[in-house]
Amino acid sequence: xxxxxxxxxxxxxxxxxxxxxxxxxxxxxxxxxxxxxxxxxxxxxxxxxxxxxxxxxxxxxxxxxxxxxxxxxxxxxxxxxxxxxxxxxxxxxxxxxxxxxxxxxxxxxxxxxxxxxxxxxxxxxxxxxxxxxxxxxxxxxxxxxxxxxxxxxxxxxxxxxxxxxxxxxxxxxxxxxxxxxxxxxxxxxxxxxxxxxxxxxxxxxxxxxxxxxxxxxxxxxxxxxxxxxxxxxxxxxxxxxxxxxxxxxxxxxxxxxxxxxxxxxxxxxxxxxxxxxxxxxxxxxxxxxxxxxxxxxxxxxxxxxxxxxxxxxxxxxxxxxxxxxxxxxxxxxxxxxx
Amino acid sequence: xxxxxxxxxxxxxxxxxxxxxxxxxxxxxxxxxxxxxxxxxxxxxxxxxxxxxxxxxxxxxxxxxxxxxxxxxxxxxxxxxxxxxxxxxxxxxxxxxxxxxxxxxxxxxxxxxxxxxxxxxxxxxxxxxxxxxxxxxxxxxxxxxxxxxxxxxxxxxxxxxxxxxxxxxxxxxxxxxxxxxxxxxxxxxxxxxxxxxxxxxxxxxxxxxxxxxxxxxxxxxxxxxxxxxxxxxxxxxxxxxxxxxxxxxxxxxxxxxxxxxxxxxxxxxxxxxxxxxxxxxxxxxxxxxxxxxxxxxxxxxxxxxxxxxxxxxxxxxxxxxxxxxxxxxxxxxxxxxxxxxxxxxxxxxxxxxxxxxxxxxxxxxxxxxxxxxxxxxxxxxxxxxxxxxxxxxxxxxxxxxxxxxxxxxxxxxxxxxxxxxxxxxxxxxxxxxxxxxxxxxxxxxxxxxxxxxxxxxxxxxxxxxxxxxxxxxxxxxxxxxxxxxxxxxxxxxxxxxxxxxxxxxxxxxxxxxxxxxxxxxxxxxxxxxxxxx
Numbered sequence: 001x002x003x004x005x006x007x008x009x010x011x012x013x014x015x016x017x018x019x020x021x022x023x024x025x026x027x028x029x030x031x032x033x034x035x036x037x038x039x040x041x042x043x044x045x046x047x048x049x050x051x052x053x054x055x056x057x058x059x060x061x062x063x064x065x066x067x068x069x070x071x072x073x074x075x076x077x078x079x080x081x082x083x084x085x086x087x088x089x090x091x092x093x094x095x096x097x098x099x100x101x102x103x104x105x106x107x108x109x110x111x112x113x114x115x116x117x118x119x120x121x122x123x124x125x126x127x128x129x130x131x132x133x134x135x136x137x138x139x140x141x142x143x144x145x146x147x148x149x150x151x152x153x154x155x156x157x158x159x160x161x162x163x164x165x166x167x168x169x170x171x172x173x174x175x176x177x178x179x180x181x182x183x184x185x186x187x188x189x190x191x192x193x194x195x196x197x198x199x200x201x202x203x204x205x206x207x208x209x210x211x212x213x214x215x216x217x218x219x220x221x222x223x224x225x226x227x228x229x230x231x232x233x234x235x236x237x238x239x240x241x242x243x244x245x246x247x248x249x250x251x252x253x254x255x256x257x258x259x260x261x262x263x264x265x266x267x268x269x270x271x272x273x274x275x276x277x278x279x280x281x282x283x284x285x286x287x288x289x290x291x292x293x294x295x296x297x298x299x300x301x302x303x304x305x306x307x308x309x310x311x312x313x314x315x316x317x318x319x320x321x322x323x324x325x326x327x328x329x330x331x332x333x334x335x336x337x338x
Numbered sequence: 339x340x341x342x343x344x345x346x347x348x349x350x351x352x353x354x355x356x357x358x359x360x361x362x363x364x365x366x367x368x369x370x371x372x373x374x375x376x377x378x379x380x381x382x383x384x385x386x387x388x389x390x391x392x393x394x395x396x397x398x399x400x401x402x403x404x405x406x407x408x409x410x411x412x413x414x415x416x417x418x419x420x421x422x423x424x425x426x427x428x429x430x431x432x433x434x435x436x437x438x439x440x441x442x443x444x445x446x447x448x449x450x451x452x453x454x455x456x457x458x459x460x461x462x463x464x465x466x467x468x469x470x471x472x473x474x475x476x477x478x479x480x481x482x483x484x485x486x487x488x489x490x491x492x493x494x495x496x497x498x499x500x501x502x503x504x505x506x507x508x509x510x511x512x513x514x515x516x517x518x519x520x521x522x523x524x525x526x527x528x529x530x531x532x533x534x535x536x537x538x539x540x541x542x543x544x545x546x547x548x549x550x551x552x553x554x555x556x557x558x559x560x561x562x563x564x565x566x567x568x569x570x571x572x573x574x575x576x577x578x579x580x581x582x583x584x585x586x587x588x589x590x591x592x593x594x595x596x597x598x599x600x601x602x603x604x605x606x607x608x609x610x611x612x613x614x615x616x617x618x619x620x621x622x623x624x625x626x627x628x629x630x631x632x633x634x635x636x637x638x639x640x641x642x643x644x645x646x647x648x649x650x651x652x653x654x655x656x657x658x659x660x661x662x663x664x665x666x667x668x669x670x671x672x673x674x675x676x677x678x679x680x681x682x683x684x685x686x687x688x689x690x691x692x693x694x695x696x697x698x699x700x701x702x703x704x705x706x707x708x709x710x711x712x713x714x715x716x717x718x719x720x721x722x723x724x725x726x727x728x729x730x731x732x733x734x735x736x737x738x739x740x741x742x743x744x745x746x747x748x749x750x751x752x753x754x755x756x757x758x759x760x761x762x763x764x765x766x767x768x769x770x771x772x773x774x775x776x777x778x779x780x781x782x783x784x785x786x787x788x789x790x791x792x793x794x795x796x797x798x799x800x801x802x803x804x805x806x807x808x809x810x811x812x813x814x815x816x817x818x819x820x821x822x823x824x825x826x827x828x829x830x831x832x833x834x835x836x837x838x839x840x841x842x843x844x845x846x847x848x849x850x851x852x853x854x855x856x857x858x859x860x861x862x863x864x865x866x867x868x869x870x871x
Contacts, residue, residue, distance in 0.1 A: 031735070036829060037832075039654075039655065042655075058655075059735055062556065063556075065556055065557040066556045066557075068559075069555070069556060069557075069559040069720075070720070070723055072559060073559075073720060073723050073724055074723050074724065074727075074734075077727050079723070079734060079735060080735075093559070164553060164557070165537060165549075165553065165557075200538075201537045201538060201540070202537065202538070203832065204446060204450065204538075204831050204832055205449075205450065205453060205538060207834065208450070208831060208839055209450055209453060209454065214834065214836075214839075215636070215835075215836040215839040215840070216839070225834070226834075229834045232650070232833075232834035232835040232836075233834065233835075233836075289833070289834065325558075326558060326560075337543065
């Protein structure tokens with residue numbers, strides 16, 4: 001037994017090495033709960049702390065769906081004070097479950113109001129990230145519209161993500177529902193199926209492996225990705241290797257809000273205002289591949305050429321998405337896989 | 339009153355040992371899982387899920403692909419176990435370590451590698467990829483016991499005229515059965531709950547209980563559906579574990595164990611076939627690995643240079659090198675914790691077995707310890723969300739949770755490696771020591787620990803590697819500023835930009851290197867007593 005004791009002691013010491021280190025009394029700390037695509041420069045958070053005295057602690061896991069459902073499950077005792085990353089496909093669920101509290105700050109009407117879910121002031125739009133069909137510029141005479149994708153010229157050229165397992169996959173499905181209507185979208189998917197559409201489970205396989213315009217140099221020149229993706233595929237000479245088809249986009253909006261049950265709702269509100277402020281909004285394009293929701297924030301130079309913001313993307317009301325998501329996915333499964 | 343039966347009185351001490359791992363299991367596994375399943379049960383509608391034909395198709399496919407992958411892994415693992423245990427060849431230490439490499443690779447990159455090797459693979463690709471991860475489990479668990487089997491029994495059979503094959507099937511194989519059973523049970527659980535591989539290679543066509551539980555819990559918040567499927571998963575896992583325990587009960591017994599140096603030698607004639615098979619398996623395992631390494635050099639050394647950065651346009655909150663350090667720290671904590679829990683559990687199980695308690699009870703404890711391998715990581719993770727805030731310090735948001743969750747996965751592996759060896763120790767050796775005046779502790783120190791020492795070290799190395807590669811629970815729990823290498827690789831692959839991709843594959847290579855170095859280093863640790871034996 002004696003030889004176990006040093007082992008236990010060692011385990012305790014090592015355990016302490018990853019311990020939280022304790023909190024200083026009186027420190028103003030706000031815990032930001034988010035998904036794992038969230039990214040920000042530490043220097044931006046540091047500037048905010050100097051300005052406001054608030055330290056932001058980021059806690060992220062899973063995708064937008066996992067985030068929303070974690071928030072719903074923990075609403076009685078939330079994991080933090082502010083949440084960022086619930087998008088318009090999940091917003092209704094979070095609002096119906098009473099996850100968010102009302103917050104109206106000085107930054108809420110600088111353009112963000114264009115993307116509001118409702119007028120209750122519980123969710124503030126932080127960024128916009130459209131899902132669009134991307135094409136490899138090596139493809140001669142590329143498609144432009146949803147309808148073109150069903151053209152035999154593009155047989156066996158398109159790869160999409162499964163809407164049941166992938167967020168861009170779901171957005172593309174919603175785009176077709178918005179474009180063709182409740183009556184027409186299943187027929188359109190039957191055409192896509194006849195035209196050899198390939199379905200994979202996630203963006204990683206679709207974009208980095210099947211798509212010919214990315215580093216994977218796959219076999220298919222047309223893929224469902226984001227409006228911003230071409231900005232990451234610009235050659236050394238400045239010419240983009242891929243293009244987003246701006247008539248095939250579905251708008252995804254990501255929101256932030258103060259959680260019901262936040263320890264200090266006022267500080268939490270200040271963090272939401274920070275996410276809407278120019279200082280943070282300037283960084284979202286570079287760090288998260290999304291477009292700022294605030295008006296008048298400049299995009300990085302390469303984006304103007306390779307990844308302009310789509311002007312007329314398809315949208316659906318958040319409440320409709322919430323009510324029909326599961327049915328649409330099941331109908332999609334029987335149309336495409338049945 | 340309960341202590342009146344002599345068996346129970348002798349069991350009191352071991353039960354105290356068992357209380358620590360069982361308590362850990364109760365708090366960090368049973369409670370969270372029960373809580374999240376209860377939420378679903380309260381919602382109702384479970385019977386509707388069970389009466390769907392599709393549900394039973396899921397159960398069938400889940401068990402079928404897991405069984406197939408287990409068979410492949412056992413068949414491929416046995417020659418490698420032979421190589422590790424019985425053959426004295428140069429570079430053996432490197433092979434021992436290299437076998438572990440598949441185990442740490444993140445499922446997302448292995449899935450992508452298999453997709454590019456078998457573009458339309460479907461079920462076959464799923465089975466092969468699951469087996470690819472688990473050959474190491476078989477090779478190391480079986481090899482651990484094989485290295486200590488007394489060679490003279492085989493030699494006697496040969497001298498009596500048995501062919502090499504006959505000596506293997508009637509002497510060696512029965513002796514190895516407990517270890518093979520142990521390994522097969524673990525592999526089956528890993529394959530039945532494998533998530534990333536099925537998602538990536540199954541495309542939208544093939545689904546298992548695990549992927550469906552994930553979808554219903556994480557994307558749909560259909561907790562009643564998830565609970566219905568979780569209960570099925572739980573039942574299937576328990577059924578398999580009980581069947582495994584019954585098979586073991588018949589076979590496990592005392593063997594004459596020997597030090598490794600005595601049993602390893604240069605292969606002779608027919609043994610070269612087994613050696614060739616083993617190298618064939620190793621070569622097959624190397625194919626996806628080499629493909630990954632080749633990809634890491636697709637941009638020259640750009641991906642490796644990027645390891646010191648946070649990726650293309652700062653995709654990460656830590657650099658690749660910092661992530662490697664985070665991995666090592668979390669895995670160290672997890673391994674130490676798992677060793678303490680696993681050794682306590684193994685010793686308790688051995689003592690309980692000797693104490694004359696009903697074997698069913700001992701097996702019950704044994705089976706309970708294995709359960710974390712067979713239950714969905716997302717069920718446990720979401721269970722943590724609604725339970726652990728009741729503990730002091732709200733562990734839900736604490737970085738300590740990462741090694742705790744990893745230890746949950748590593749502990750059963752330690753038990754499975756250690757237990758067959760401890761149980762095989764001949765009781766007469768122990769009685770002889772006692773007759774010579776040794777107290778109970780002295781007997782352990784002089785008999786059991788030297789004999790099991792090598793397995794102890796091997797299980798530590800293996801556990802460390804499992805913790806290094808653990809992705810499911812870690813990705814769910816790790817903070818972005820404490821991301822481990824597998825988590826970082828997952829994030830890099832999920833972003834556009836050629837550099838991110840190159841960096842992801844370079845990080846894979848780094849992870850493999852770290853694995854091999856750590857495995858070699860841990861196995862070099864001298865265990866007191868082993869050398870003299």
